Amino acid sequence: MQIIKEYVEENRQRFLHELFELLRFQSVSADPKYKDEVLKTADFVADKLKNSGANHVEVCPTEGYPIVYGEKIIDSSLPTVLVYGHYDVQPPDPIELWETPPFEPTLRDGKIYARGACDDKGQFYMHVKAFELMVHTNTLPCNIKFMIEGEEEVGSDNLGKFVAQNKERLKADVVLISDTSMISMENPSIETGLRGLAYMEVEVQGPIKDLHSGVYGGAVANPATILCQMIASLHDEHNHITIPGFYDGVINLSEEERKSLNDAPFDLEEYKKELSIDDVWGEAGYSTIERTGIRPTLEVNGIWGGYTGPGAKTVLPAKANAKISMRLVPGQDWRKISELFKNHFESIAPKSVKVKVIAHHGGTPYVTPTNSIAFKAAYKAIKDSFGKEPVPTRGGGSIPIVALFEEELGIKTVLMGFGLDSDSLHSPNEKYDVFNYYKGIETIPLFHKYFAEMSK
Amino acid sequence: MQIIKEYVEENRQRFLHELFELLRFQSVSADPKYKDEVLKTADFVADKLKNSGANHVEVCPTEGYPIVYGEKIIDSSLPTVLVYGHYDVQPPDPIELWETPPFEPTLRDGKIYARGACDDKGQFYMHVKAFELMVHTNTLPCNIKFMIEGEEEVGSDNLGKFVAQNKERLKADVVLISDTSMISMENPSIETGLRGLAYMEVEVQGPIKDLHSGVYGGAVANPATILCQMIASLHDEHNHITIPGFYDGVINLSEEERKSLNDAPFDLEEYKKELSIDDVWGEAGYSTIERTGIRPTLEVNGIWGGYTGPGAKTVLPAKANAKISMRLVPGQDWRKISELFKNHFESIAPKSVKVKVIAHHGGTPYVTPTNSIAFKAAYKAIKDSFGKEPVPTRGGGSIPIVALFEEELGIKTVLMGFGLDSDSLHSPNEKYDVFNYYKGIETIPLFHKYFAEMSK
Structure with a gap:
């Protein structure tokens, strides 16, 4: 833990600077006018993976935007973690509502404002920097593979084919993704399902x-x-x-499961106040947590x-x-x-x-198992890092490829997200807390450590 | 009639050329970005009125766009016709659907394609040219006043005040407006009501x-x-x-009135075909003519x-x-x-x-009387010019100021329109038939002739 904190401390400015560089690319996959920018982003990600210690880095062409692949295999008898992320972002519209330009990352009150700050550049880049940390401090306890795509925001049309055609290369024991949220930094949580x-x-x-x-x-x-x-x-x-x-x-949840779900910390008045609405809305017979999670x-x-x-x-x-x-x-x-x-x-x-x-x-909707080694490793890593046990929650968002990984590669996914619902994903003024960014970089090496240890 | 036809024949090209000049002005009153163009249009209209023989031509400022006024008083004991029109036009959106640019008038198949070709530049300008004809051929049988405004498409906000403040100057025996449609050139008609x-x-x-x-x-x-x-x-x-x-x-129409309204030539299959729709839509219990006219x-x-x-x-x-x-x-x-x-x-x-x-x-909705001298004069003028008795119809459109003229000036309006419903008013590819344009210029002097004669 000490070695992690020290390395992050020494490289704070550079870690942030590199993320800012990444955020400046206008990698909007939905709109063809950004095509050049999306392609440049893939090259940038490949470069950074290489510089951080990955081998066999490749910008793999697809019929759409390329997939960036990189790996570091230290010992084929050790477990392998496949990190997935995406370098494309949502369109910045309505652009006039941004307080600072969406592609000029700006620090305000300890938060990074930019399109993609949280979804998903800020989050996948934590893995690149945590990887650098493990390589440079000689603490990498397992093999690691990166697959960073450029079409997540438009449905990952070409990822399926890529995965099917690269089963051997992508062979791993778990998929690790940071593209989801926690309840709050005071109430760390792990999403166990995606819509x-x-x-x-x-x-x-x-x-x-x-x-x-x-x-x-x-x-x-x-x-x-x-x-x-x-x-x-x-x-x-x-x-x-x-x-x-x-x-x-x-598939309906049991009364017990619903009760446990509704036990998560949630303040309806705070929720309404934050969104400036007088009333919530939704399907009769379900709570707000259920409406966004299980319905x-x-x-x-x-x-x-x-x-x-x-x-x-x-x-x-x-x-x-x-x-x-x-x-x-x-x-x-x-x-x-x-x-x-x-x-x-x-x-x-x-x-x-x-x-x-x-x-x-x-x-496809997805529910992750909570009794796997990987989930337990994530749980322990977060508990160590945050000093509090994380709550399992059901996320309302979708990462369509999670089900695909299970189908094609036969492996489960752990959703270790560090975002917040209030990060304005897909909205103007998307943000990511600098605190969360560094916290993620500190937590990820612990995941690898525990995952390798528990896999023995 | 002969003198009219000759004058139109001699000046055909110039009459069209001048209309084209007018149509090139982008006088969109709804959108502030066209402001300069709207103002230039007013000056152009004033110039043309002057050149055509009007006195006391004035571009009268309002809190919005100016009203162009001009008159020719030949004998205060003769009746006076007040011609109303508007030089502003609807926005050209969706601009990508125009086959030729909305502000570059183009002749195709005997039709003038441009924003405002029919509504209302092409129609009010017939009056300017008919006026020129009467002045130059010494056949003007009555006094004539022009009031051409620039805010009809945005609700004529400043016309009410102008009319109220200029009651003496605008004193007349009838208001004459060409800003409506006929059933077809083969079935001439006069609108007797506006929504x-x-x-x-x-x-x-x-x-x-x-x-x-x-x-x-x-x-x-x-x-x-x-x-x-x-x-x-x-x-x-x-x-x-x-x-x-x-x-x-x-106010509901009597069964007799409804019957007479539904007697107007109307082909439902043709109507659907022209609009490329499989079915019409509307209030239960009413015909298509009623739905657009009296409901x-x-x-x-x-x-x-x-x-x-x-x-x-x-x-x-x-x-x-x-x-x-x-x-x-x-x-x-x-x-x-x-x-x-x-x-x-x-x-x-x-x-x-x-x-x-x-x-x-x-x-305000309006119904014009059909037993007035002015209506009879319009009826006779059209009958002479088209060789067929016009049918009274109820128009679905609105010219909000017609009711205002009655309130403020105490005079009735005659709606002698030469457009067609198929002229794509407010739509891309608005058009006006060259035939209708010249036909209007020929018919208008007859109106003045009969109106002066019948008023004796």
Whole structure:
């Protein structure tokens, strides 16, 4: 522990400086205009892995953005940890709400503000620096492999093929990921489940062109109105989702499991205050913790149609669109849910409009075992580092590839995240506490240590 | 008639050239970035009025865009016609759907394509050129006054004050406006009514910032979903509007009036084909002609919220907005309707969101008399010019100031429009037939002739 703290202390400034360099790359995978920046980011990550002590570093091309691979094999009889992360980030929109530019990392009150600060550059880079620490202090107790991809925010389309084609190379005993949150730094926790995802885009087409709302209004179906009606119908009055078959197969928790979940520290008043809302919302019969952890949901991520500029335009728009995504829980298959959504959405469209539904991407829900060596090692590492036992929680987010690793590589994942829900992931002013960044770098070597020891 | 045709023939090219000059000005009143262009347009219109023979031409400042005034008083004992028009235009959005640039007028198949080609530059400019014709051929049979404003597309906010302050100057026997449509060139018609308008903008605010839809989805009200639910609730299953009190006072037509209205030539299959829709839509119990003519409506003119860029962003947006306008019929007061909308919309908002409602502008519905000298003069002029008796129709659009003229100046309006519903007003690829433009210039002098004769 002492050796870890000393190394971090000596290299504080450089560790932060390197992260800032990484955050300056505008690696937005969703929007093709950032393509060059995404590619440069992959090269940067490869360089840093190399400098930190990895061998066989390679920027592996895919049909989309490349996957950065690197490894250090010290002894083939020792256990191997596969670290996964992603160097791509969410779009910075709405950009005008950022207090400082999203790609110019800025320190304020001990927090790093930048797109990707927490999700996931700040978090995966802790592993690169913890790895450097173990190499330079001669404390690396196991083999380590890195796989850092550039398409996580757009559905990891090409990762599956890569994993399938590189099973030997990726062989490991556990996947370690830091891309999730803790309850707080005072209440450390480990996520034991992730929701799946089915991301759809819909288009409702009315007349062939925008019309004058006076000349045609009232007689021609307005696709914006119809889209609203269709979206409204997707929840009933109890906020249950109305898509037929949507809940089929959902694995419900036992009363005991629900109770234990609801025992996690949670202050509803604080939650509402932080978000500046007067009331929470959600499926009848479930608590806020359950609504975000163990229940599937359906959210409108974006909606647009007609005139959205300043002032007034009396138009009956030709079409209206929405991006709608569903978070899924164990027992739901994202391909089936995407299909159910598509069929249902098409079926509820009135004859006066035409509807197009496309599936963007999806991901399978996942629950990690809490009785594995890896989970126990993570538990002990956090307990040592934070001086407090971590609470197991169920995360609301999705890392679609976790299920893939199990399928293809036959190994489990540990979600050792150091973010906070308040880090504004996917939002303007995303941040990551400098404290969490260093705390992560200190905790990770302990994980490797305990994992190697317990694996003996 | 011969003298008119000859003058138009001799000046064909120049008349078109001048209209093209006018159409090149980007006089979008809704968007402040076009301010200089709007102001230049006013100066251009003033110049043209002067050159065409008007006296006392003045660009009259208002708190918004100026009103261009000009007149020619030949004998105070003769009747006076007040011509109203507007030199401002709708925004060109969505600009990418224009086949040729909106502010570079282009001739294709005998049609002028440009923003404002029909609404209202092409139509009011016919009056300027018909006026020139009458002055140059010494056939002006009455006094004429022009009032061309620059804020019609944003609610004519400053016209009321101008009219109230210039009652003496604007004294006239009739207001003549070409800013409406005919059924077709083969079926000439005169609109005898206009719908009123109440244009609202709403904002639904959920959490204080955009959130990660995985971390918060299902537990925090999504303002886009809520906005959809609120908008959906504004129509019932018969497409009646649900705002309490909305229909109070609506003057219903007699069965006879409805029958006569439905006797106008109308081909439903042609209508659907032209718009490329499989079915029409609207209030149960009314025909398409009635739905756009004599019934009030509520339309979403624009809606936006969340991520609308390419690809996927799993965000729970902080807010969602919509522009919603209502067309009103005689018996409805737009100020009262705006108030009813605001109260209702605020009342249906769940506690989990905050709602803001603002009223953009409004206009009073209007029905013109068909037994006036002015209407008879218009009827005869069109009959002469088109060789066919025009059909009286009820227009779905709104020219809010028509009611104002009656209130402030005590005079009626004649709506002698030469547009077509298919002219794509407020839409991409707005057009105006060259045929209609010249036909209008030929018909207008006949109106003045008959109006002066019948007034004796």
